[in-house]
Each structure stands twice: as structure tokens, then as C-alpha cells.
Amino acid sequence: MDAIQTTVVQLSTPLSLTLIFVGTSLGIFVGAIPGLTGAMLIALTLPLTFTLDPQLAMTLLVSMYVGSISGGLITGTLLRMPGTPASIMTTLDGYPMSQKGQPGRALGLGIYASLVGGLISCVFLVTLSAPIARWSTQLGPFEYFSLVLMALVLIATIDGASLSRSLFSGILGILAAMPGISAATGEVRLTLGFTPLNGGFKLLPVLIGLFAINQVLRDIANIDQKVPRVSATHKGVWLTFTDWKNQWVNMLRSSLIGTAIGILPGIGANIGSIAAYSAAKNSSKTPQQFGSGSAEGIIASEAANNATVGGALIPLVAMGIPGSVIDAILLGALVLHGLQPGPRLFSDHPELVHTIMGTYFLANLVMFAVMMASVGFLAKLVRIPRPFLLPIILTFCIAGAFALSNRMFDVWVMLGFGLLGLVVERNRIPLAPFVIGFVLGPIAEENLSAGLMSSHGSWLPIITRPISLLFVVVSALLLIVPLARRFHRQSDSKQETMHDDAEESAALNSSEILSENAEDESHSFWSRYGLPLWHAVAVMAIIGMTVFQFTGFFSNKSELTQFPQRPVQAVVPFSAGGGTDLFARIIQKSITENRLLKQPVVIINQAGGSGTIGSRNVKQARADGYKILCTHEGIITSKYSGKVNYGPEAFEPIAQTGDINLVVVMHQNAQHKNLAELLHYAEKHPGEVQFGTNLGALAHFAAQKIEQAYGGEYFNYVQSGGGQNRYTLLIGGHIDATIFSLAEFLAYRGDGQIRALAVLSKERNSVLPNISTAHEQGIDAVVGNSLYWFAPKGTPQERIDLLADALEQAMQSDSVRNSLRALSIAPVYYRDEKLNENISQSENIFSELVPGSTVQLPDFPFYIILATLLLLSIVLVQDKFLSQTPSTNRFSNCKPRIWLTICCFVLLCCYVLVLDQGWFNYWLATALMVTVTGGSMAKWRPNYLLILIELALLTGLGTEIVFTSVFSVVLP
Structure with missing residues (x-):
């Protein structure tokens, strides 16, 4: 109470x-x-x-x-x-x-x-x-x-x-x-x-x-x-x-x-x-x-x-x-x-x-x-008249799709599925x-x-x-x-x-009026009562945004004589809020707040493909030090699991700034008291121990290293996803054992339903002093999860050194070290020869292992493709797919401006291509796209153009400021 x-x-x-x-x-x-x-x-x-x-x-x-x-x-x-x-x-x-x-x-x-x-x-x-x-x-x-x-x-x-x-x-x-x-x-x-x-x-x-x-x-x-008159009240x-x-x-x-x-x-x-x-x-x-x-x-x-x-x-x-x-x-x-x-x-x-x-x-x-x-x-x-509203919607759609993973590929995917949606709805497919x-x-x-x-x-x-x-x-x-x-x-x-x-x-x-008449009426009212005020506010806002946008450039112009001259993007190839992301943000916060670099570091989350999307993005980036990678041992396991054909050798290593111990875990009521007992049982009953892992990920490699050290193949590997899913399956009795990071184990052990069998490190961890290592139990399996920073191959050494120095200074901060310890990350720092030696040791461990499923699974893609073709045939034959015209389609209520739609879509693709190639600044390209697209929709009527240009500038500058300055999303 x-x-x-x-x-x-x-x-x-x-x-x-x-x-x-x-x-x-x-x-x-x-x-x-x-x-x-x-x-x-x-x-x-x-x-x-x-x-x-x-x-x-x-x-x-x-x-x-x-x-x-x-x-x-x-x-x-x-x-x-x-x-x-x-x-x-x-x-x-x-x-x-x-x-x-x-x-x-x-x-x-x-x-x-x-x-x-x-x-x-x-x-x-x-x-x-x-x-x-x-x-x-x-x-x-x-x-x-x-x-x-x-x-x-x-x-x-x-x-x-x-x-x-x-x-x-x-x-x-x-x-x-x-x-x-x-x-x-x-x-x-x-x-x-x-x-x-x-x-x-x-x-x-x-x-x-x-x-x-x-x-x-x-x-x-x-x-x-014709568009309906819509009440704009609380009615x-x-x-x-x-x-x-x-x-x-x-x-x-x-x-x-x-x-x-x-x-x-x-x-x-x-x-x-x-x-x-x-x-x-x-x-x-x-x-x-x-x-x-x-x-x-x-x-x-x-x-x-x-x-x-x-x-x-x-x-x-x-x-x-x-x-x-x-x-x-x-x-x-x-x-x-x-x-x-x-x-x-x-x-x-x-x-x-x-x-x-x-x-x-x-x-x-x-x-x-x-x-x-x-x-x-x-x-x-x-x-809002559609020539004003629709281009702004397109702008937010493109910025939002890009902001998700900072990839133009997602923007092209969005455009492709937009066309797909138009086609399928046109043919009455829900x-x-x-x-x-x-x-x-x-x-x-x-x-x-x-x-x-x-x-x-x-x-x-x-x-x-x-x-x-x-x-x-x-x-x-x-x-x-x-x-x-x-x-x-x-x-x-x-x-x-x-x-x-x-x-x-x-x-x-019965409920519609001509769009043109409605918009002219709205514009007439606006011109009489609110248009001068709108122009004044719009111009002031544009001036304010322009000053805000370029103040940093002019104020720092004297400092822009050496690297970095703009923010450094640190790509985290995993979702926001994950362990690696939290780790990167702790260090990024220290570098930015203490001005360890002349420009701030911005975290970019590019999740997908088990970390390979983000790593490939950095690998293909310009070798100038403005885009770096923060990742873990997944950069190595992805190579040896066949997800990608490259590893650390495709990058310039900057530093290693953290180590995480791995812990073998079972249910509290399990009969085995340590890892040696579990392996002894598994040796006598091969395939009975259900070992939960994320196939092809670090925990899977670590489990195979344990088997290799014991001299056989004993576990039945069960795809169990991330740590939270493995924990749920473990306490529910659906898997027998799994491997957690130390942070995961400490977070999950609070309810007393799991216990550690061994730590896969050279020495006992001070947080778990009573848990012996696998090596102490006679199993030579030392596997950890190290946290690395990489730059694209060919990045100048002086820039690598500058970034490494900033990371080293951040790691010396008590606040950073304490925050990392709270995440159960050992705050270490290695660079140059010691860093290369650690990476080589990890590669030697993982290169000997070839993880895979122990059960032959159905070929799901084949059956889905077969079912898709079968249902398509049924639709074509039974419902006369090609010959029927949609009965409830807005295209049938008027003569559509198909050519305008095609031109606007082509213009949209050109806009995305310009952003992708970096030919114009984001705000300028956006302002041009909004002006041309909206002007085409409005048939270039003079009474629309000034407002449209103001909206275009506000949209371009505003979205860049909101996404970049407020949410730290670097737009193209």
C-alpha cells in the first residue's frame, strides 16, 4: 500500500x-x-x-x-x-x-x-x-x-x-x-x-x-x-x-x-x-x-x-x-x-x-x-486542395521509407509496391x-x-x-x-x-462538386481573408528554416580544414534498441557531447539480413571515413554461414571496444548441474537434447564449438530466434538448453527459472564468480562476442587513427565504462596489431564450423510458388480475370488523366534517382519535385503557383530539419 x-x-x-x-x-x-x-x-x-x-x-x-x-x-x-x-x-x-x-x-x-x-x-x-x-x-x-x-x-x-x-x-x-x-x-x-x-x-x-x-x-x-464537401469540425x-x-x-x-x-x-x-x-x-x-x-x-x-x-x-x-x-x-x-x-x-x-x-x-x-x-x-x-496535399504526402512517404533503414532500396520497394497495389486493386484483387x-x-x-x-x-x-x-x-x-x-x-x-x-x-x-470549382472557391476565400497572412508566415518560416539550416555551416567554416567536415554516420546493422544499438549510442553520446570529433556522430540503424544489409552498405560506401560500421562477431559468422561472401577483410578495422561473455543455460529443474554432465548425457542419447539457437548466428557457432571440443555431434538444433524467444521456449520446456549473452542471462534469471552451466570464456566472470568456465570443466570452448568498429576498405590511415583516438578517449570516460558494465559489456579497447590478432583468432574458430539444420525441412518457397500459380490459374479461369472490368472503381466514375499519372510517377522516380545519386541537396530536389508535380496537377494555374512554391520550400526545408535535427535521421 x-x-x-x-x-x-x-x-x-x-x-x-x-x-x-x-x-x-x-x-x-x-x-x-x-x-x-x-x-x-x-x-x-x-x-x-x-x-x-x-x-x-x-x-x-x-x-x-x-x-x-x-x-x-x-x-x-x-x-x-x-x-x-x-x-x-x-x-x-x-x-x-x-x-x-x-x-x-x-x-x-x-x-x-x-x-x-x-x-x-x-x-x-x-x-x-x-x-x-x-x-x-x-x-x-x-x-x-x-x-x-x-x-x-x-x-x-x-x-x-x-x-x-x-x-x-x-x-x-x-x-x-x-x-x-x-x-x-x-x-x-x-x-x-x-x-x-x-x-x-x-x-x-x-x-x-x-x-x-x-x-x-x-x-x-x-x-x-468531383470531391465531397467535408466537414472540418468535431461533428x-x-x-x-x-x-x-x-x-x-x-x-x-x-x-x-x-x-x-x-x-x-x-x-x-x-x-x-x-x-x-x-x-x-x-x-x-x-x-x-x-x-x-x-x-x-x-x-x-x-x-x-x-x-x-x-x-x-x-x-x-x-x-x-x-x-x-x-x-x-x-x-x-x-x-x-x-x-x-x-x-x-x-x-x-x-x-x-x-x-x-x-x-x-x-x-x-x-x-x-x-x-x-x-x-x-x-x-x-x-x-486541402489535392495539388497542394498530394506532393507533400509523396515527400513524407519517401522520407519515411528511407528513414526506416537509411536505404534507397526501401524507397524503390515502396514505389514498386505502389504500382502493384494499383494493378491488383484495378483488377478487383483485395x-x-x-x-x-x-x-x-x-x-x-x-x-x-x-x-x-x-x-x-x-x-x-x-x-x-x-x-x-x-x-x-x-x-x-x-x-x-x-x-x-x-x-x-x-x-x-x-x-x-x-x-x-x-x-x-x-x-x-449527388454529394460531389467539381474539384476545380471547390478549390477556386476555397482560394477566393483564402485570398480575401487569409492569403496575405499565409504569405507573411510562409516567408518568415522559409527564412527561419534557411538560417537554421545554414547557420552551422557558416559558424563552423573556419573549422572545416580537416576531417571530419560533416557528421560521421555510424551504421548499426541491427534494430534500434538492441544490445549493439545501445552500446553504440552510449559511445556516440560521449563523442558528440565531449566534442571528441569536430563533427557529431550519428547512429544509423540498417537492420535486416542478420546484419548483412548494414555491413554491405558500409562496405560499398566511399572510403572517406564518413560512414563506419559498429557490429559484433556477426560480421564473421555471416561469412562462414554462407549469408555473404565477405568478412572483416573487406573493411579497415578501427577498434574493438567491448567484450561480452556467452553463457550456456538450462532450466532450473534440469537434472544436469554443469556443461560436462549435459554433454555426457548427450553423448549417450544423441539427438535428444533440444538446443535452441538462431541458426547461423553466434549462439549456433558457439554450440557447435562445444560439440567439436567434446568430439562429436550430439545436439538437435531448434530454430528459436532471438534471446527473448529462446528464453520463453526454455522456461516453457520446449527446448532443453541454449546460449545467452551475459546481459541476457542476468536479465532473465531474476525469476529463478534458469541457471548457468558454464561460461565460455578463459576466466570466470566477476559477475558470476560461482559459475565455472567450460575450460575448467575440461571442454576447450572459448567463444565470446566482441564489439568492433570498421571503416570501408581503403579509408586513409590518418582518418582511421583519428576515429580510433576518439573511440579511445570515449572508452576512458567513467560514465561510458559504467554504462557498458550496466549492460554486462566488458569495456576493453584494442587497436592496430592487437585488434587484428583478435579478429584472426575469431576467424580461426568459426572457419572450422559449418552450422546447419539437423532436420530436413520442406521446401516452403517451392510450395508457395506452386500455390500462387495454381490460384492465379483459378482466378483467370473462374473469375475471367482478363475480361472483366472492375465494377466499383473510382476510375470508372470519370475520365482519368492517365498521362498525368504516368508523368508524375516518372517524375517521382527521377526524384528518387536524383536523391540516390546525390546530384542535388535533399531540400532543393524536394522543393523542385513538389513544385513540378503540384503545378502539373493544378494545370499551372497562376493563382496556385506562388502558394505551391512556398509550400515546396517549406516541405523541403521542414522535412530535412525534422528528420535530421530532431530524429537524427540522415536524409539522402
Whole structure:
């Protein structure tokens, strides 16, 4: 009770309330911009919290978490541009409702649902954290596969299109997710030798392309089409008693689904919204309205995706298991503040646990207030003339896609999927099943592969394990019942479709006015009352941004006589918030704040392909020292696992600044007391010990080194993903042993369910003085994880030395060394000969090992390609794919300006090419693109040009300042 009172007092202080308001508002803003993710925001903020009290730090970070999930509703509803993957399903109904003249109601439904979902999940977070989290560990790979299968079968019912088209779209989405390095086996597949594809297609560029770029191209083609007069007030934003009466069951059901999905590690808010949306449609009395502006669809999606936040916090606070990427960053924040997540957090630091819960509750209330207060302003976005709005949307789409991984490849992917979305929708193939297949396909494959590995290739556990069987039965019911209802209503639905099409066309014609007239009227009003003020504000803003942009250049001009003359980009080839990222940001913060270099160091996250995307980017960079790589032993293991054909020899080594011990771990109740006993048992029972690893990664190599040192092959390797997944499988009894980094082991051991068998180092670690090394147990296996800095091959030695000196000075800082120790990273420093010697020793160890799966898995890509071709044939034959004209397509309501669309798309590609090659500055190229594209849409009318030029300059300068100065994203 004292802890609760202390927490109430703590959260009632002006500082705490300010942090909640600022954090939630920033999260909403970031969530609304595609490409800027909540994980990115929290990772950037984390170093700033080192000086804060742990309770204040978690208050700020949890508030950002809540806001970032909610913010995606805004652009998804108003612009068909989902800011986050969690808003995919919201876009399906939010945007059509907005286009019908009800943006306020669409936003209001989503905001209310977000609040209810958050509060319901908060109840579970406060009351049932521990028992629910422990139950979730009973789910193994087969249970996860069956759960994902249950979501996949919803493809057949998620959209009102024909079954064959829905299934074809879904299987096409699964196929699109397969290129790159397989998460199940670590093998490179379906890349056709194109190395940038090793990381596959990222979800956000795919979503931005399918929805935003697709919609912009459609709007350009229909630029002369009549547009509805849209209310820009709060009208409809407040839910009525009738709304609550009709929707409370949907809100409750969706919130419970979202909470349950959030509890399961690695599933995510996007799957929660998909499951809730599907459940709402299957239980609706008007399922035909879904996808065309259904209130039920908006509520289901938003209630579920916000409830997943509270659900994901349950395993984090109860067991120290992060349920998502953001939760993993929060886990790292706790560790950096000297706290051990898990059950002991409740007893040792109850005030912190209550702070997390209280902040989550208050952040949901603040989110509701901020978004409701903004609805009137936000709704006006849809009234902006399209020649002004569409080029700005394109700018944010491109900047967002690039910001995700700082790769122009993602921008080209976005444009490609934009064309694909335009083509498939033109031919009445729904996008929703494609997205579901793209999201769920890799998860299903990874868990099925892990299950088959653990069962030595047997499929029987899918139906012999009770929970898995339950999910399979539910999947069958979810497939059969809606299909039966669909076929039962087949004759009536055809008539309804024709009637609805006629009504839709009539409604469109009756509610629309000529775009040109509307915009001229708006411009006339603007000219009479607000245009002079707009010009004054725009000019002042342009001057201010220009001064801000170039002040640094002129102020530092006297210093620009030696390297570096601009910020140094440090590429981290892993996600924001991971161990390597936190490590790099600690050192980057010291270098920048202490001015150890004349220019700051900027962290660039380029995740994908098990670290190979980022490393290849640095390898191919100009050898001038302005782009360097911060990575670990993965630079070596990727070479010897076959992911890439290069290793450290392709770079100039700068320094080694950290060492991490590896620990062999088993369940607390395991019969083996040390590693020697485990190997003795495995020798007598080969293949029985289920060893969880990420195939082809460091833990896999380390386990094989142990086998090699003992003289045989004894383990059955099970693909288990990252550390958090391996921990969940270990305590649930689904694997017998695994290898953690020291930091992971210390974070996970708090609940007393795991114990160490050996440390794979030369000497005992001072943090674990009672745990013997493998060498002490007679096993000559010394494997660690070292942290390196590299520059492109051919970088001048004087620049290598300058960077190495800066790293050395940073490593001498007490604050850096203490922060690294908090992450269980030994703060070492090696350069020159000693560095090269350490790298050679690691290569000698790993070159002797050839990791691979111990079970022959099905050729999933072959079967998916076969299924895709089969369904395509069915669509072509059964539905007369090539001969039918879409009945409900906006292109059919007017004469489209196809040539304008083609020209704008070509111009967009030229703009991306200019950025890719660096021919112009970003802001200048952007301003030119916005001016030319918008001017073409407006037919170069004089009354538009001045405003358009001002908007173009504001967009170019503004996006560069926001992305670069605020979020440290280096734009092309």
C-alpha cells in the first residue's frame, strides 16, 4: 500500500505529468508519420534518460509507447497512409468513412476505441500480470504455428471479394515475404543474386506503397473528379448513447483479443488488429459494410492494437520477457538503470512496477485528450486542395521509407509496391489478404520449422498437443462457418452488389462538386481573408528554416580544414534498441557531447539480413571515413554461414571496444548441474537434447564449438530466434538448453527459472564468480562476442587513427565504462596489431564450423510458388480475370488523366534517382519535385503557383530539419 501511495504522489508531480504529456504527444506525432517508428523514438530518447530517476525514465518511455501506437490512426484514416503497421486494418474502413465526408466520426471512433482498449488491457496488467505471463510460456512452436494458422485462414473471410481472389492475394503476400535470409534456416533464397534483397522486403515500405502511393496515384488520375464537401469540425467525433449501445460488445471483444495477442512474445499489435477485425466481421450483422467505412471495423482494429500495448507489458514486468521491439528497449532501459526485470522487480522495486502501470493508465487518458482536441484541425487535411496535399504526402512517404533503414532500396520497394497495389486493386484483387499473408507468413514458417526441428520432422504434434489442436479446430470453424454463410447468401449478394454499386455511384454524384470549382472557391476565400497572412508566415518560416539550416555551416567554416567536415554516420546493422544499438549510442553520446570529433556522430540503424544489409552498405560506401560500421562477431559468422561472401577483410578495422561473455543455460529443474554432465548425457542419447539457437548466428557457432571440443555431434538444433524467444521456449520446456549473452542471462534469471552451466570464456566472470568456465570443466570452448568498429576498405590511415583516438578517449570516460558494465559489456579497447590478432583468432574458430539444420525441412518457397500459380490459374479461369472490368472503381466514375499519372510517377522516380545519386541537396530536389508535380496537377494555374512554391520550400526545408535535427535521421 505504501508503494501505491508513493507512486500516486510521484505521478502527480508537475514533472511527471509534463513527461507523460510530452511523451504521449511526441509518440502520437511519430506514429502518424510513416517510417518514424515508436522504437526509433524511444531508442533516440533512451540515452537522454540516463541522468533521470528510473521512475521518471520509465514514465517518459511508456508514454511514448502508448502515443506511437495510437498515432498511426491519423494518417491512415485521413490519407490512407498507415503510420504504423498496427493501423493497417483501421485504414480499410477509416479512409472510406473519411472520404464519405465523416473524418471527424472516423477519428472519433478510433480514438474512443483506443482509449477503451488501453484501459481494459490496463486492468489485466494491474491484476493478472504474473499468472497470465506464466501461462503464455506453455505455448511452443506448434501452438504459435496453429495460432498464426488461425489468423491466416481469416484471409478467406476478411474481404468481400471472391474466395479465389482473396486466397490468391493472401498467398501472393506470403510469397512477397519470402525473399531474403530465411528466419527459419538462415539460408538466402529467392534473391536472384540481387544482394540488397538479402534483408527481404520491409513491412513499412510495403505498406506505404500498397496504400499511400497507390492512393496518391489514383487521386492524381482522378484529379478532375468531383470531391465531397467535408466537414472540418468535431461533428460526429463524440460517440452517442446509441453508438455505445451498439458497439460495447465489439469494443470489449476486440480489447480482450488485443490483450491476449499482446501477451504472446513476438506476435505484435498488427496481428492483434487483424484478429479482432476478422472476429468483428464474422460476428457482424452487416459484414458487407466492412472495407467501405464500417464503424465496427474501425473500433475493432483500434481497440485491439492499443490493447496489445498493455498485453505486451504483462510479460515484461512479470517475467522480464519483452513482447515486442519496444518492450525490448524498455527492458534495456531497466538494465541500464541497474534493475533486474522479472518477478523480483515486484518485491525489490514495487514502486517502479506501479509507476509503469500508472503511467500506462494516465498516458491513455492523455492520448485521448490530445487526439480529441486535435480532431478539428486534423479533419481539415482532407479539404486541402489535392495539388497542394498530394506532393507533400509523396515527400513524407519517401522520407519515411528511407528513414526506416537509411536505404534507397526501401524507397524503390515502396514505389514498386505502389504500382502493384494499383494493378491488383484495378483488377478487383483485395489488398487486405495480401497484407495479412505478408505479415503472418514468415511467422508461420518460422514456428512450423522450429516445431519440425524439435519433433525430428514429425507433423503429429500439431494435432496431439491440446492447445495446438484447439487452435486448429477453431481455425476450421472460422473457415467453414463464414464460407457457409457466404455460399448461403450467394444469390442475394450478387443482387445486393449491383444495388450497392448503383447507390454508391448515385451518392457520389449527388454529394460531389467539381474539384476545380471547390478549390477556386476555397482560394477566393483564402485570398480575401487569409492569403496575405499565409504569405507573411510562409516567408518568415522559409527564412527561419534557411538560417537554421545554414547557420552551422557558416559558424563552423573556419573549422572545416580537416576531417571530419560533416557528421560521421555510424551504421548499426541491427534494430534500434538492441544490445549493439545501445552500446553504440552510449559511445556516440560521449563523442558528440565531449566534442571528441569536430563533427557529431550519428547512429544509423540498417537492420535486416542478420546484419548483412548494414555491413554491405558500409562496405560499398566511399572510403572517406564518413560512414563506419559498429557490429559484433556477426560480421564473421555471416561469412562462414554462407549469408555473404565477405568478412572483416573487406573493411579497415578501427577498434574493438567491448567484450561480452556467452553463457550456456538450462532450466532450473534440469537434472544436469554443469556443461560436462549435459554433454555426457548427450553423448549417450544423441539427438535428444533440444538446443535452441538462431541458426547461423553466434549462439549456433558457439554450440557447435562445444560439440567439436567434446568430439562429436550430439545436439538437435531448434530454430528459436532471438534471446527473448529462446528464453520463453526454455522456461516453457520446449527446448532443453541454449546460449545467452551475459546481459541476457542476468536479465532473465531474476525469476529463478534458469541457471548457468558454464561460461565460455578463459576466466570466470566477476559477475558470476560461482559459475565455472567450460575450460575448467575440461571442454576447450572459448567463444565470446566482441564489439568492433570498421571503416570501408581503403579509408586513409590518418582518418582511421583519428576515429580510433576518439573511440579511445570515449572508452576512458567513467560514465561510458559504467554504462557498458550496466549492460554486462566488458569495456576493453584494442587497436592496430592487437585488434587484428583478435579478429584472426575469431576467424580461426568459426572457419572450422559449418552450422546447419539437423532436420530436413520442406521446401516452403517451392510450395508457395506452386500455390500462387495454381490460384492465379483459378482466378483467370473462374473469375475471367482478363475480361472483366472492375465494377466499383473510382476510375470508372470519370475520365482519368492517365498521362498525368504516368508523368508524375516518372517524375517521382527521377526524384528518387536524383536523391540516390546525390546530384542535388535533399531540400532543393524536394522543393523542385513538389513544385513540378503540384503545378502539373493544378494545370499551372497562376493563382496556385506562388502558394505551391512556398509550400515546396517549406516541405523541403521542414522535412530535412525534422528528420535530421530532431530524429537524427540522415536524409539522402
